[in-house]
Amino acid sequence: MSFAGEASSDVPTLPGTHSGIPAYLLEKARNAKGDVFDGRTKPIKDRQRLPVVPQGIERDDFLAALAELKVQIGNENVEINDKPLKDGWYMEHPNTHDMMTILDEEELVASAVVYPSSTEEVQDIVKWANKHRVPIFPISMGRNLGYGGAAPRVRGSVTVDLGKRMNKILDINPEDYTCLVEPGVSFYALYDAIQEKGYHHLWIDTPDLGGGSVIGNTVDRGVGYTPYGDHWACHSGLEVVLPTGEVIRTGMGALPGNNTWQSFPYGFGPYSDGIFSQSNYGIVTKMGMTLMPNPGGYESFMYTFPNEEDLAPLMEIIRPLRISMILENVAQLRHVTQSVAARGLPRSQFYSGTGPIPPDVIHAAAASAPVGDHTWAYYGMAYGPAHIRAHKLALVDAEFRKIAGARKVDPATLPADEYYFSRDRVAAGVPDIHELRWVNWAPNGAHIAFSPVSPIRGTDATRLFALGKRLHDAYGIDFFPAFCVGLREMHLIVEIVFDRDDAERKQAALDCLRDMIDEAAAMGYGEYRTHLVLMDQVAATYSWNDNALMKFNEKLKDALDPNGILAPGRCGIWPKRYRGRGWEMTRESGAASEGDGVGPAPEAKCDQGEFSGASHPYP
Incomplete structure (x- = not known):
C-alpha cells in the first residue's frame, strides 16, 4: 500500500477538459486541492483488481459482452475497472466509485465505464445492456458528492459516463x-x-x-x-x-x-x-x-444572531418576507459550527478531545475570526437598481433587528477569502469552489447529508434542530445545520463530516442518519434527496395508503424497463427481477448492498417503433 501524499498534478482547466475549472478560479482550486491532500492519510491499495461482475451474469459472458461493446463504440471508450480505486478530489473525482464512501470502497463499485458520444450511442449501449441483461448506471459528470457521487447502486453495474464526450x-x-x-x-x-x-x-x-x-x-x-x-x-x-x-x-x-x-x-x-x-x-x-x-444591480448582506433560541422568531420573520419576495433568493441560515469549519481548518486546530466540540470552544473560535462570534448567520442578496434595493434592504433590516443582538456585518471589514464573498458570488450567478472547505474538518474528509423539507415556521425549525442536535450528541458528531429557505418551504441541510478511513466514525455517521430519517418521518418531515445507501429507507417513509406511490413507481418501472437494466434501485425503485431478493438496504441489512441474485427477465424488446429512431440534430 501507499499513502495519498501530496497532490501530484495541476488542476484540470476549461476549455481543455469538460470537467475543468475556469481560469478565474484556478489559483483557488490549486489551494483547495493542496488542503485536501494535506489532510489525507487514507492509503491507496496498489493491487490490481478483478472487475466486479454483476449478479445474474457469468464472468466469461460478461467480458465477452464488453468486448462486443468495444466493437460498437470504440475500444478506447470502454474501460474495465480493474485498477486501484483512487479517491481523487472534487476536480479530479473518480467515476468508478463514491470518493466519499460511507461503506467499504469495494461495496458500491462499477465493473466498467463506457463513454458514449451521442444519443445514438446511448441507444446502442441501452440495447446492448438489454441483450446481455447487464445493469447500467448513467451519470452526467459524477459530482453528486455527499449523495453517492458516481457510484452505482448495484455493485458491478456498468457506469455510462455521459459527460466526457457529450459536453456541448x-x-x-x-x-x-x-x-x-x-x-x-x-x-x-x-x-x-x-x-x-x-x-x-x-x-x-x-x-x-x-x-x-x-x-x-x-x-x-x-x-x-x-x-x-x-x-x-x-x-x-x-x-x-x-x-x-x-x-x-x-x-x-x-x-x-x-x-x-x-x-x-x-x-x-x-x-x-x-x-x-x-x-x-x-x-x-x-x-x-x-x-x-441581469437584474441591473445586486447587493449581498449578512446578519448574525447571538443565540440558538433566536431560530424560532427568525423563521417567523423570514417567512412573510420570503413569500412576498422581499427576501428574493434561496438564502442560507447557517449555524456557527459550520461557519468555523468553512475556514477550511482541521477540527484538531481548535479541539483535540472526543465527542462533539464544546460550545465554548466553537464560540471562542468564531470570536477570533473576522465575522465575530454568533450562533446563526443569514446570507442574503437584494437585486435590482439601487433605489429598489435600498427599499427592500431597509425592510429586512427593520425586521431582523427585532432579534436582540442582531448585527449586520460590514463586508468592508472582511478579508477577500472570507466565506461571505463566496455566498456573494454564488447568489450573483457566478460559480465558485469555496464551499467544500468545511470537509477539511476531519482527516480524509468526507460528507453525507440529511435533507428534510418543512414549512417555514419557527416550531418546525426548532423541532428539526432539536432532533438533529440530540442525535449528533448521542453519536459524538459535530452538528452542521443550515436552513435553505424556499418560497413556502425550507430544506434543512445537515452535513455530517467524517473520516472515510475510520470505520467506527463511518458507522456512527450512518447510524445517526438512519435515526434522523426515521424520527423526522414520524414527525411528518420527508427528505427531498438522499445518499444511495439510504434511498430504500427514505423511499419507504413515503408510505401513505399502503405504499401506493411506490406501487405506482414500480408499475412505471416494469412498463418502461421490462428487463430491469437501467439503474436498478435508484431512489428505491427496483425492477421486478430484483424485488423480493433482499436488495433493499436497511438498518437490518447492515453494510451489504447486494441481494440474493436476480430473477429471469422476459425477452428483450428493443424494436424500432415509431418513437425509437435516432435523435434528430437540434433544432
Whole structure:
C-alpha cells in the first residue's frame, strides 16, 4: 500500500477538459486541492483488481459482452475497472466509485465505464445492456458528492459516463434567455460560454459548487441561490433515451420543427418530464434551461444572531418576507459550527478531545475570526437598481433587528477569502469552489447529508434542530445545520463530516442518519434527496395508503424497463427481477448492498417503433 501524499498534478482547466475549472478560479482550486491532500492519510491499495461482475451474469459472458461493446463504440471508450480505486478530489473525482464512501470502497463499485458520444450511442449501449441483461448506471459528470457521487447502486453495474464526450452547449439564445445543453456541460462551462459571447444580460443559477453537470443537478432536483434557484422548475424540454432504447422529446420537442422547446415546457397532453427526475426511467441526453435576466444591480448582506433560541422568531420573520419576495433568493441560515469549519481548518486546530466540540470552544473560535462570534448567520442578496434595493434592504433590516443582538456585518471589514464573498458570488450567478472547505474538518474528509423539507415556521425549525442536535450528541458528531429557505418551504441541510478511513466514525455517521430519517418521518418531515445507501429507507417513509406511490413507481418501472437494466434501485425503485431478493438496504441489512441474485427477465424488446429512431440534430 501507499499513502495519498501530496497532490501530484495541476488542476484540470476549461476549455481543455469538460470537467475543468475556469481560469478565474484556478489559483483557488490549486489551494483547495493542496488542503485536501494535506489532510489525507487514507492509503491507496496498489493491487490490481478483478472487475466486479454483476449478479445474474457469468464472468466469461460478461467480458465477452464488453468486448462486443468495444466493437460498437470504440475500444478506447470502454474501460474495465480493474485498477486501484483512487479517491481523487472534487476536480479530479473518480467515476468508478463514491470518493466519499460511507461503506467499504469495494461495496458500491462499477465493473466498467463506457463513454458514449451521442444519443445514438446511448441507444446502442441501452440495447446492448438489454441483450446481455447487464445493469447500467448513467451519470452526467459524477459530482453528486455527499449523495453517492458516481457510484452505482448495484455493485458491478456498468457506469455510462455521459459527460466526457457529450459536453456541448448546443444553443444559447440571448433573446429568449434560454439554453440547450448536453450532460457534460458544467455550471462553470455554461457561465464561461455566456461571458465569452458577451451576453452580460444573461445570468445562470449555480449551486454552491459549479463543477457539477447542469443536467445532472437539475434532474436530481438540486438547487441554487438566485431567484431561479429551483432548477427543475427552470428547465424546459428533455431528450430522453428510454430503457428499451427508444428516444423521446418532451414538451414542445415532440413537435417536428418546433421553435419553443426551451421557452414553453408543457406542449400538449400529459406532462411527462417529472418521471425523469430522481428516477430510473430514462437517460436524459439533452435539456433546455431558462436563464435569469441581469437584474441591473445586486447587493449581498449578512446578519448574525447571538443565540440558538433566536431560530424560532427568525423563521417567523423570514417567512412573510420570503413569500412576498422581499427576501428574493434561496438564502442560507447557517449555524456557527459550520461557519468555523468553512475556514477550511482541521477540527484538531481548535479541539483535540472526543465527542462533539464544546460550545465554548466553537464560540471562542468564531470570536477570533473576522465575522465575530454568533450562533446563526443569514446570507442574503437584494437585486435590482439601487433605489429598489435600498427599499427592500431597509425592510429586512427593520425586521431582523427585532432579534436582540442582531448585527449586520460590514463586508468592508472582511478579508477577500472570507466565506461571505463566496455566498456573494454564488447568489450573483457566478460559480465558485469555496464551499467544500468545511470537509477539511476531519482527516480524509468526507460528507453525507440529511435533507428534510418543512414549512417555514419557527416550531418546525426548532423541532428539526432539536432532533438533529440530540442525535449528533448521542453519536459524538459535530452538528452542521443550515436552513435553505424556499418560497413556502425550507430544506434543512445537515452535513455530517467524517473520516472515510475510520470505520467506527463511518458507522456512527450512518447510524445517526438512519435515526434522523426515521424520527423526522414520524414527525411528518420527508427528505427531498438522499445518499444511495439510504434511498430504500427514505423511499419507504413515503408510505401513505399502503405504499401506493411506490406501487405506482414500480408499475412505471416494469412498463418502461421490462428487463430491469437501467439503474436498478435508484431512489428505491427496483425492477421486478430484483424485488423480493433482499436488495433493499436497511438498518437490518447492515453494510451489504447486494441481494440474493436476480430473477429471469422476459425477452428483450428493443424494436424500432415509431418513437425509437435516432435523435434528430437540434433544432
